[in-house]
Amino acid sequence: MSEVMPDFQLARPTTLDEAVVALATPEARIIAGGTDLNVQLRMGLAAPATLVDLSLISALKTLESSTSGTRIGAGVTLADLASDERVAAYYPAITEAAALVAGPTHREVATLGGNLCLDTRCLYYNQSHWWRKSNDYCLKYQGDICHVAPKGNRCRAAYSGDLAPALMVHDARLEIIGPDGIRQVMLADFYREDGADYIDLKPGEMVTAAVLPPPKGPSGYRKIRVRGAVDFPLAGVAVEAEETKDGKRFTIALTGTNSCPIMVDMPDVLTDDPNAFFANLNKAVQKAVSPQRTTTIAPHYRRLSIAAMAARLARELV
């Protein structure tokens, strides 16, 4: 890669109020662990005038758990999240997802907030400047055409955060702070199916925490990736199994296959014929996803894999 960093000013606020002020400056962007953004800066995928470094804000690094739920600060590192015993006891999908993000050294500094807001990824986007320029750039940045779907009118880059589906099956809400104060949004409503405009975060806003109600049942997270120890998901699935009076009900959320993480509509409960039920679950997942040619791995393989993982994980949770 060996491209030079662009010039920018680094702001290092120590309180949320200072951070909001710093973020209000023109062309300001947030940096937390920097494990993704610093790579993007080198590739010329962003040119912020100011980077607002959140790593000194202690208010973002708290993880509180009680009988009424759990609040995880956006600045909690993935290493801390993966090793937290309360999270492991109540929300195993979150522990498993956090432990499977990138490599161990990334997780030392990468944060929950950074992973939830992780930029969408694509074969035609995550490339050096000269590579993209020789390909006439792309719809997501500096260009007009989506090379993945040239006839379409939106960016198809794949959302690749591991934590989002794990938090979504546990009904997480996000706390967001901005110039207009604090607001909350259901995590599932935070995303939209557009690779170039995938999160509901207005200029000057930042995620401060994820808030989880008590768990409804056990959960898990599985992913496939090219490099087993360090990689973004080609496809990832979180499942939560809830015991209801009618039987077991599964909540399923997916990542890596669309431009945003998606929930799968599973209205049925586990019936007396589990084989038929899990075959239906497999089909429902295949139907829900729309993997594109955003990676070197074939979309069809990712579709079959994520459905198989979902059915297998659901079986394990019974």
Place this chain on the structure above:
Amino acid sequence: MKRIVNLNVNGRQVEDVVADSLLLVDYLRDRQGLTGAKKGCDGGECGACTVLVDGRPRLACITLAASVDGAKIETIEGQAKNGRLSALQRAFHENLGTQCGFCTPGMIMAAEGLLKSNSDPTEDQIKTALGGNLCRCTGYVKIIRSVQLAARATAEATQ
């Protein structure tokens, strides 16, 4: 924009002016002359630039020097004390944990970070801790063995 940072590099206190956009790996290699941390992939994928920041492994190629102001930085150059190799360096040397040597500084620093928090790691824990470090000579078996023997040697020396 530039700023003054105070760092402790391998036990030596330094005060330096750095650009806000300067990466830690460039600071260490170009300004401090510590070329042990390697630029392999230059994008956080290979682990060859691993150094310790306040005792924890960090990828220097995706870390801003200004963001580690006030921290204690340890690189491969600071591992040997008074002319004696560290336990990990000696184990890598004696057990062929090093082949071409390019990944070795990163491997040793990542392993050092592991042994600081876990003096008796299992093979799986070593594999997990070194999961972000690539060795293109593919000498992983000897590397893992070297870390195990370094841990054992340290335990025996302190008994």
